[in-house]
Amino acid sequence: MALLEIKDLHAGVEGIPILKGINLTIDPGEVHAVMGPNGSGKSTLSNVLAGHEAYKVTRGEILFGGKDLQELAAHERACAGLFLAFQYPVEIPGISNMYFLKAAVNAVREYRGEEPLDAMDFIELVEAKKSVMKIRDELLARAVNSGFSGGEKKRNEIFQMAMLEPTLGILDETDSGLDIDALKIVADGVNALRSPDRGFLVITHYQRLLDYIIPDHVHVMVHGRIVKSGGKELALELEDEGYASWNGEEGL
Amino acid sequence: MSLDSIIERYRNRAVADEPAWLKAMRDAAIADFERLGFPTSKEELWRFTNVTPLAEQRFEAASNGWKTDVRDFQGLETVRIAFVNGIFSAEHSHLEALPDGATIQSLTAVLSEDPVRLQGRLGELADAGSNAFVAANTALFADGAYIELAEGVVLDAPIHLLFMAGDGDEPFAVHTRNLIVGGKNSRATVVEHYIGAAGIAYWTNAVTEVFADQGAQLDHYKIQQESGRAYHFQTLEVSQQAGSRFTNHAVTFGSVLGRDDIRCNLGGEAVESVCNGLYLLTDGQHFDTHTFIDHEKPNCNSHELYKGILNKKAHAVFCGRIMVRPDAQKTDAVQSNKNLLLSRGAKVNSLPQLEIYADDVKCTHGATIGELSDESLFYLQTRGISRGRARSLLTYAFANEVLDAMPCAAVKDYVEELMLAWLQSEAEA
Structure with missing residues (x-):
């Protein structure tokens, strides 16, 4: 069964249509990249999938592991195994990263009918996951994303993904604002999570990230539609030609 | 009417064997109270807080009882002075482990044993002539905590001042009077803790006067867990000498109607003053915080952070006044009041007031009211x-x-x- 099946998806925000008929199927183990110019609807797609209430689906269907995703509230989607790494992770002063992670991990466990992790087990889990993302203890003690650099925020997103072990990871322009070192760490973190039963949807503006996270499929999104799909070589074509030929205007 | 019943209670009280200066102070205070009456919302300082429900309530004298078990307040059991309905309770107090030079007693005990220690201190800061609540308290207080730390005395364990209200069939009034004297370079933590049995109606009218002598460091807390039907009013008056540090953290959960009046007088150089607060209000609770930070001398810092969380039809008032007098150059004063509204019915009035008469100062203030x-x-x-x-x-x-x-x-x-x-x-x- 497909991990994610998007059929003729139409969606918008505040009555403005943005997605105009998206079709996309992700099988377990696959990495799909969605590329497109600014304003093409890439972030709308990730917000719709994650269940942001401001984004309304007007037509079409999204199946996640065969279940109708729209039946689930945002937190239920996360508990069911969908993870969104934010383009702009939200700062939450007043809650430490550790406290937040524990609340998240145990919320997911509770949803799955598992016992909550106690303090010791939780710390063990953190220790096991933190090294790949080069997360220092100091970062864990600090308030969630508060005063984090751009790179720290994105590393923290992937670290959260590693802790929650989703079946589908959506990366919304995770590469934006990253220097090459931070980009490599993020890519290493994602690659470490690749497995035969886990899929990824990597949304990006640039080809650069895809040098490190090699996709199985690449889709070009323009004006709310997927206009071309292909293998990883499509990303390189885009790098050379830009989006202009689909966009009807200047691309990159 | 409560005004009349308070005056009547004063006239009919059993005259205690008190020193003449205190009797004179009480007589003057009841006259002040009669003249002032309860404040009305026409007065600038009471614009947003209507005390009519309190002013119209008749309060009986408190009976002496506490039927609920006192729970164990972890970390606060080492040094405790407890009061039940305003009267000292030896049963609930722990006053054995005090170092030399530290005095913690009930005010009545000091009045009967060594009243001279209070003279020139008690009533020195809290002005009955301009505040009806202070006036009623001064006229009628029965007891409270007296803390005195001699020069250089350091107390590591927090001093727990536990005020319990319980077992009243009729609404009753408790006028609590506390006096805290921190000698030169002394150091202590004082926790005023007001707790009421669920559902009972009463009026806590507390006045606390704090003297921080040169170099003293006093951390003062108030945890307010009065019953949901209680009225809670407190005046906290602080006088700070050079090099002293005073911090106050007031946390409010209880009372249907209440107010904190806090005044810090920074009367010496290099004084540090911190006033923080957190109020969590719901249903029909109304709580008002008035602070007055009075910078008299140069090179002093004051810092205020008040946060409110309001649910349902709660109403909070914050009025923070900072005065920087002409002599108070190099003042650094920061004030912040932030409120979080959890429902549409909740309401906040936030009023920062800065009066600056010196030219080389740094003063900032900010107020926010928002949602999640x-x-x-x-x-x-x-x-x-x-x-x-x-x-x-x-x-x-x-x-x-x-x-x-x-x-x-x-x-x-x-x-x-x-x-x-x-x-x-x-x-x-």
């Missing part, structure tokens, strides 16, 4: 946390800044526990 951010809620939800739990977590996060600033771990832990219980019950309601 949808983007933050969504972020938590995408991590598996339900919307309700996300609301609680973000509310907790909002309040945490005040908790984090508390130097006493025992108080911080206790308040955190209360706050989590409050969030839980608000989420369920």
Whole structure:
């Protein structure tokens, strides 16, 4: 069964249509990249999938592991195994990263009918996951994303993904604002999570990230539609030609 | 009418064997009270707080009883002076482990044994002539805590001042009077803790006067857990000498109608003054905080952080006045009042007031009133946390800044526990 099946998806925000008929199927183990110019609807797609209430689906269907995703509230989607790494992770002063992670991990466990992790087990889990993302203890003690650099925020997103072990990871322009070192760490973190039963949807503006996270499929999104799909070589074509030929205007 | 009944209670009271100066002070205070009456909303300082329900209530004398078990306040049991309905309770007090030079006694005990210690201190800061609540308290106080630290005395364990209200069939009034004298370079933590049995109606009218002599460091807390039908009014008056540091952390959960009047006089150089507060209000609760930070001398810092969380039809008032007198050059004063509204029915009036008469000073103030951010809620939800739990977590996060600033771990832990219980019950309601 497909991990994610998007059929003729139409969606918008505040009555403005943005997605105009998206079709996309992700099988377990696959990495799909969605590329497109600014304003093409890439972030709308990730917000719709994650269940942001401001984004309304007007037509079409999204199946996640065969279940109708729209039946689930945002937190239920996360508990069911969908993870969104934010383009702009939200700062939450007043809650430490550790406290937040524990609340998240145990919320997911509770949803799955598992016992909550106690303090010791939780710390063990953190220790096991933190090294790949080069997360220092100091970062864990600090308030969630508060005063984090751009790179720290994105590393923290992937670290959260590693802790929650989703079946589908959506990366919304995770590469934006990253220097090459931070980009490599993020890519290493994602690659470490690749497995035969886990899929990824990597949304990006640039080809650069895809040098490190090699996709199985690449889709070009323009004006709310997927206009071309292909293998990883499509990303390189885009790098050379830009989006202009689909966009009807200047691309990159 | 409560005004008449208060005056009547004063005239009919059993005249205690008190020193002449105190009798004269009480006589003057009841005259002040009669002249002032309860404040009305026509007065500038009472524009947003209507005390009519209190003014129209008749209060009986408190009976002496507490039927509920006193729970163990972890970390606060070492040094405790307890009062039940305003009267000292030896049974609930622990005053054995005091170092030399530290005096902790009930005010009545000091009055009967060594009243001269109070003379020139008691009533020196709290002005009955301009404040009806202070006037009523001065005329009628029966007891309270007296703390005196001699020069250089350091007390590590927090001093727990426990005021319990309970067992009243009729509404009753408790006029509590506390006096705290920190000698030169002394150091202590004082926790005023007001707790009421559920559902009983009473009026706590407390006055606390604090003297911080040169170099003294006093951390003062107030945890207000009065019953939901109680009226709670307190005047806190602080006088600071050069090089002293005073911090106040007031946390309010209880009372249907209440007010804190806090005044810090920075009367020496290089004084540091911190006034923080957190009020968590719900239903029809109304709580008012008035602070007055009075910078008299140069090179002093004051810092205020007040945060409010309001649910349902709660109403909070914050009025923070900072005065920088002509001599107070190099003053650094910061004031911040932030409020989080959890429902549309809740209301806040926030009024910063700066009066600056010196030219080389740094003064900032800010007030915010807001709701939980949808983007933050969504972020938590995408991590598996339900919307309700996300609301609680973000509310907790909002309040945490005040908790984090508390130097006493025992108080911080206790308040955190209360706050989590409050969030839980608000989420369920």
